[in-house]
Amino acid sequence: MSVLIVIPARYASTRYPGKPLVELTGANGVARSLIRRSWDAANAVAGVDRVVVATDDRRIADHVKDFGGEVAMTSDTCRNGTERCAETIETLKGYDIIVNLQGDAPLTPPWFVEALIDAMKADPDCPVATPVLRCDHAALNGFLEDRAAGRVGGTTAVFDTAGYSLYFSKEVIPYTGRKFAEGEETPVWHHVGVYAYRPDALTAYTGWGEGNLEKWEGLEQLRFMENGVHVRAVPVEAKGRAFWELNNPVDVPRIEAMLKAQGLD
Template sequence: MSVLIAIPARYASTRYPGKPLVSLRGADGDKTLIQRSWEAAMAVAGVDRVVVATDDDRIRDHAQGFGAEVVMTSPACRNGTERCAEVAAQVSDHDIIVNLQGDAPLTPAWFVEDLVAGLRAHPEAAVATPVLRCDGAALNGFLEDRRAGRVGGTTAVFDARRHGLYFSKEVIPFTSRTYAEDEATPVFHHVGVYAYRPDALTAYGTWPTGPLEELEGLEQLRFLENGTPILCVEVEGRGRVFWELNNPADVPRIERVLQAGG
């Protein structure tokens, strides 16, 4: 099964305009968010092709400048999955398309490798996504964001078959307990990566935006609203810190990890 990683990147983000071109300082110097995301994709084993998918000339020129292959997509794309659907239509010779969102440079290679393996192991599944069990420190980070009125990471709940029941920017399930920093919690962080079979992407583009997707601003809910299960593949942190760049306040948080060589 051939695998393509597409990295959707748009300049006109509502919450953080120009986010793909934001500079992040790490142990290896300053690099943009999109370059660090591309480097994370290139580190994944068993991948046949990596492309940056954008509608913006500035992102295209910058990405080509550091050696990335770029696929131009329509400015009408409302989210990364729609952008990946356009990539799949243009580059149709891959069995699995991975959406590695351009705001997650801390994504370890094994998250994507385990995700692809999970989809391969479940031939009945059309879509899969990773989930990471929060320890107390990660859960406190989520709760701190919510108390401050920031839209932080996404949480997921799933059934006994590991089919996603719901994804939310609120912290679900509710728990009133206080957890030690290194203690396992019942809350799962949804890692913003997806693996699709081509038919699932084709179908996605034909469906209208549903009310839950509109309310949460979460593209994967369109699959659930149209009866397509999402396989949740649990991944292990292995001591690595994982966080997406959702808000300007996340920049120093991510830079601390990059400067530590994480």
């Protein structure tokens, strides 16, 4: 099965305008933009046929071309990354699996995406899949601290025994009522901002329009669930790698500290 990775990127982020061009300093002291680091993360994934950055912004497009990346220009009417992926495959046809590697997750390990692709290949009936990572005590406590401070950070997920998602939320679900100690297993799963779709699922997505849950939570994957499409949650392991998304300016030093701690340039 042929695989296309699309990295959606927009300049006009509500929470952090210009986010794709924000520079992050790695372990070697060299600063690279968020979109460049996302591009590097995509190209580290095995078994991928093509990687493109999908954007409607000329500043992002020019920057990507400057470092040798490929750009697919999309309209400014796309409301989220999934719609941008759907628009991209209107011209880049012929791929069996389309991966949406969101441009705000430069710490995404390649094996997260590889596990997602493997799950799609193993189950031809699966229309959409996304990785989930069990929170350790530090990640969960960070989520709880963000919410207590009124910040919207990472997304959490709950799913059934067959692996199908029941819900995603920017609140911390399930409710725990307390923090967790080091080494204590938590019941909370962090949703990793990567999706894999079949082409027909992407095409259907754009025809439904924004759903109520999608609108309130600001989570694009809920549109699939609101329209009866199963989203498979694929558990992945961190293998000692810290993972965090860049959602707010406060996340920049967090991610830079993780890059340095992990020796990532």
